[in-house]
Amino acid sequence: MADMILPDAEWQHRAGLAGLVRVLGDVRFVGGCVRDTLLGIPVSDIDLATSLAPETVVEYLKEAGITAVPTGIAHGTVTAVIESGPVEVTTLRRDVSTDGRHATVAFTDNWREDAARRDFTMNALYADPNTREIFDYFGGLADLEARKVRFIGDPYQRIAEDHLRILRFFRFLARFGDEPDGEALRACSDRANDLMALSRERIRDELLKLLVARDAVRVVELMIRRRMFVPILFVRSAERLAYLAKREAEAGIAPDPIRRLAALIPPEDVETVGARFKLSNLQRRRLQAAVARPVENAKALVYRAGQEGAVDRLLLSERPIREAMVAATWEAPCFPLTGGAIIRRGIKAGPQVARLMRQIEDQWIAEDFPDSARVDQIADELVLRSINNS
Structure with a gap:
């Protein structure tokens, strides 16, 4: 269903984007670029969804002289490199099988099927590049307005498909959400031990993003109360x-x-x-x-x-x-003295030069980094003292 118009934004006018849209034809903006524009947040990455098969995307791009990088072609993703940077183009997909870590997908031409396999309603928003009409299949617009992070469909099923969605739920809650969706929170709490099946790298990347989100402290406190860290971190x-x-x-x-x-x-x-x-x-x-x-x-x-x-x-x-x-x-500043300057003052090359350099540097720091003239005075004093004591 077409519900509203995507506001005009700078990223929609980036060099080469209009040409890319013309070349591919049946495409829509999807995910973060739509969500963040509606929230008034600057957009960094642009993602396009298309009904075209990945091989057809590559063919069309090459014919148009646009570099095509098969970054994830087995899963339907091709990166188009345009003047203003890379744009990910992904063929519409549906899940064939999942195991909590990986998914086997099949390509489809059904936009709702593609939306149904995404994690949260606010991430399943599409926009027509030409008319800017927004397509919302699962109530993402209402959830976005309410700052509600809600899984598409049954939260337990979505978590079973990809266990990382547990941490993604809390990250999105920290970045975009107000009060947590009760059903989603219960599912994440109940399935917290599923996190142990994930690679440490995936957990690390998601956790580090969560920690710098807008409302990280409140969400981390919630995670501690719900014992969400127990399977992954003390x-x-x-x-x-x-x-x-x-x-x-x-x-x-x-x-x-x-x-x-x-x-x-x-x-x-x-x-x-x-x-x-x-x-x-x-x-x-x-x-x-x-x-x-x-x-x-x-x-x-x-x-x-x-x-x-x-x-x-x-x-x-x-x-x-x-x-x-x-x-x-x-x-x-850089320390304005070399070992050669100590040697020229009459100290033989060796450990004593290094010792004097450290002493001079320590005094330079203690005096709040004075200019090179004062450093020369410090060097003269310490070298003379060293010669007299030897």
Whole structure:
């Protein structure tokens, strides 16, 4: 059914999009780009649904000189690379079989069938690119207006099809929802142990997105009450997360998923969690550093730990919020001295040069990063003292 008109938005006029629509013909915008436009949220990714078979999509794109990348062609998805960036084009599908982790699909030309296999009603909205008419098969418009995250059909069945939908429900609730849909919440709570069947990477990716959503703290508190973390993560409470979120807001610093993960889990578990969720080495080091108590001032911390690391530690600590604000905006200078400068002052190359460099650098930091002239004075004083003591 056609219910209303999609508001005009910048993304609908991106270079090459109108040409792509003309080439493919029977297509509709679908999912996030429709949902977010209705909510007045900027759109990053554009998705198109089509009744054309994937091979036909590839053929039409190649004939039109548009690069076609078969990113997920077995599941009906082809990425069209236009002037303004990639656009995913997916053939209408219906599920043949599911096991909670993977789905076997068949292609269809029935728009309602395609909508029926999606997770939430707000994600099953389609719009005609030419007329901007919106097609809503399961009450997504009403749910979007009410900020209600609701599964399409039976929540238990949708979760059985893909267990990740449990975490997606809470992420969407944190990003778009107000009060949770009772039936959906009961189903997620009852089937929480299904999360153990998922790969740690899928859980990690969904959890990190959830932690930076608009209403993450409230939803995490709800998940703790419902024991949703028990199958995947040890979480005592959301107090540190709430504390961090408040300080981020006061400082005007954007939420960060690794920083928020550090706030959510017990400090003694950061190494275990980093390994279990297969975080990158850089993310693991950052997670471990974030829970360390800051002992230096904001600028010294930025210089030694980097801007990210300094901001993490200061926001998670009890230090004044202004220090985190300084760390977020201050750019650390380069140390304006080399080992050669020490050698030219009469020190023989070797361990003593490195020792003096560290002493000079420490004093430079303690004096709040003075200019190179003052660094030369510090070097002269310390080198002379070293020569006299030798």
